[in-house]
Amino acid sequence: MxxxxxxxxxxxxxxxxxxxxxxxxxxxxxxxxxxxxxxxxxxxxxxxxxxxxxxxxxxxxxxxxxxxxEYTHAVSFKIDCADQAEVDRLWDALLADGGAAEHCGWLRDRFGVSWQIVPTALWTYVYGADRGGAARAMQAMLAMVKLDIEGLRKAYEGKSAA
Incomplete structure (x- = not known):
């Protein structure tokens, strides 16, 4: 312990x-x-x-x-998620009954506690060997509320999000 x-x-x-x-x-x-x-x-x-x-x-x-x-963003709890399904499940559960979505994978639950719901794939893209791709993935992440693995992948690879 x-x-x-x-x-x-x-x-x-x-x-x-x-x-x-x-x-x-x-x-x-x-x-x-x-x-x-x-x-x-x-x-x-x-x-x-x-x-x-x-x-x-x-x-x-x-x-x-x-x-x-009141809780502040000075302390939050990050949950590493294996895939988009886990991101979606935890995101929805923590927002239920009065939580509030914020930005870049952050949210506050109904008790006011700050959480970061982060797919482990994020690090593949924002720390990837292709520095231009990493920059695009970081820009994509900064524009997201809930993090989207497919959107991060497309940004890293230089493909349109559409």
Missing amino acids: SKVSPCLWFDGEAEEAANFYVSLLPDSRIEAVQANIIDGPAGKAGTVLFVDFTLAGQRFMALNGGMRM
Whole structure:
């Protein structure tokens, strides 16, 4: 187990968020749910204080901190996707119920957490040996909201996206 793990701050939604996140990726599970043992800023005794969970093999903690805290792009979670089907599935799931698409594969889920949904093929194109192709792929990526592997490939190869 890693000594370092992210702690996500919520206002009463920690268990809902953790359950949602673990439903998305293999090797994910709820490890423990801890209730408040006294009434306090984080909630009444008996309500969820934190959830310890594993997401794709990485440990996380979700904390009900007692007030809304806004997330920024200074911290986001990148999910490497094997193919376009995985990009599409995760993109749609994380946007469901109030998420917001942003740009270049970024989005915010309904809890306000920032995610980067990235096909592993992106690196083949933006770091490819053909520097002109890599530049075209980078320009194509910068114009995308959800990343599209076929569009990146066509840009790299100098083919029209149409």
